[in-house]
Amino acid sequence: MTHLDHRKPSDRRSRNHHRSPRPGRPNRSRSAIGAAVVAGAAMAAAFAFILTNGASDPADDAGLRSGRDTATSTAPPSTDPAPSVNTSKADRKPPAAKPTPPPPNTGAESPAFRTGQxxxxxxxxxxxxxxxxxxxxxxxxxxxxxxxxxxxxxxxxxxxxxxxxxxxxxxxxxxxxxxxxxxxxxxxxxxxxxxxxxxxxxxxxxxxxxxxxx
Missing domain, CATH: 3.30.70 (Alpha-Beta Plaits)
Structure with missing residues (x-):
C-alpha cells in the first residue's frame, strides 16, 4: 500500500528550508593543523633561544655566587707594612769625583836665560x-x-x-x-x-x- 504524505507541500518545503547544513569537517581539520604548526614553531623558537643564549643551572649560579661571597668575606685584611724608602741606596755616597789634573807648567814668569840661547x-x-x-x-x-x-x-x-x-x-x-x-x-x-x-x-x-x- 502506498503511504501518502498528507502534510502540506508548503510545510515540507519550509521544513527543508530551515534545516541547517552539516558543519564542515574539513574546515575544522585545517584549523587544528594550522594551530599545531604555530604551536610547534613557537616551541622551536623557544628551544633555539635557550640553545643560543645558554642556560645556567640555578644551583650552579648560587654556588658560584656563594663562593665569590665567601672568598670576599673571608679574605683577611692586608697586614703588609707601608713601603719604606730603600735607605741602602740613599745612604750610598756619590762616587768620588776624579781629581782635576793640575794645569800645565807654562814656565816661570821671568825666566833666566844665558847667552847663546x-x-x-x-x-x-x-x-x-x-x-x-x-x-x-x-x-x-x-x-x-x-x-x-x-x-x-x-x-x-x-x-x-x-x-x-x-x-x-x-x-x-x-x-x-x-x-x-x-x-x-x-x-x-x-x-x-x-x-x-x-x-x-x-x-x-x-x-x-x-x-x-x-
Missing part, C-alpha cells in the same frame, strides 16, 4: 790693552803643551836686553808665548814652523830672539 815668539799680549794678558798667554801655552809643543809664557818687563822692539828698546809690560830656549836660531825656527805648532796657533813670522844678548 834663542827663543821663537809665537804671540804677545800687552798688559795695557784692557785684557787679561796673563791668562791669554798661559792658555795658549797650555794648548800648545797639550798638543806636544814645548811652549812657555813669560812677562817681559824690560829685563831682557835681547828682547827689543823695532826701535831697539827692551820689551816691557807684555806677555810673550815662546818656544825654546834652543842652542840655535834654526832650531827655534823649526819648532815654530812645525805642523804640530801651526795646527794649534798659526804664525808664519816666528820672530827669534836671544834674550840674554848684551
Amino acid at each position: 834663542f827663543i821663537a815668539v809665537l804671540d804677545s799680549y800687552p798688559t795695557d790693552a784692557g785684557m787679561a794678558a796673563d791668562q791669554l798667554a798661559k792658555n795658549l801655552a797650555a794648548k800648545l803643551i797639550a798638543a806636544g809643543v814645548p811652549a812657555k809664557a813669560m812677562l817681559a818687563s824690560g829685563q831682557y836686553p835681547g828682547l827689543s822692539t823695532s826701535d831697539h828698546n827692551p820689551m816691557s809690560d807684555i806677555w810673550l808665548v815662546y818656544l825654546g830656549p834652543t842652542k840655535s836660531v834654526e832650531t827655534a825656527l823649526d819648532l815654530c814652523a812645525s805642523p804640530k805648532t801651526q795646527n794649534v796657533h798659526r804664525n808664519v813670522a816666528c820672530p827669534t830672539y836671544e834674550p840674554a844678548a848684551p
